[in-house]
Amino acid sequence: MTIKLDMIGIVVKDMKKALDFYRALGFDVPAEQDGQPHVEIQQDGVRIAFDKVETAREVYGGWEEPSGHRIELAFACDGASAVDELYGKITELGYASVREPWDAFWGQRYAVVADPDGNQISLFA
CATH class of the missing domain: 3.10.180.10 (2,3-Dihydroxybiphenyl 1,2-Dioxygenase, domain 1)
Structure with a gap:
């Protein structure tokens, strides 16, 4: 069996604030994505997804605020x-x-x- 890392997912509290930060890093994210609960972009061959907390709760059946540096x-x-x-x-x-x-x-x-x-x-x- 072969696996491949396909996507990095980031849970965000405020989509616009998160996307503005990553735009400042140079990511090309259309402004119309700011109000979406889930956003995916391709950045130099890497797929990155942003999910609002509410979306994460729905997908995972719950979500708690993490503490400490994890990734x-x-x-x-x-x-x-x-x-x-x-x-x-x-x-x-x-x-x-x-x-x-x-x-x-x-x-x-x-x-x-x-x-x-x-x-x-x-x-x-």
Whole structure:
């Protein structure tokens, strides 16, 4: 039996706020999707779905607010200056910084921000 990761699903409290954050990262999401309970996009060959809490409750038969860091989405940037630039753009738009850009011991430029639902988003080069 062979399996393939097909989609990453993200549960969101407010679809517009979530989609605005991911648009700031560079995702192409049409504005008419803002009011939908379920949104799917393709981003560089990866399918990403956003579900409102109510949709998640319906699909899973319930849903409780998670606590703690459970999963990370990491986005490769074109270079160290691109990490700094994207981090600056995201935080200037009012999104939370988890960790300012730094040069990691493993050789990458790295920064961490949080989306509106508290998911940690890594930016690196």
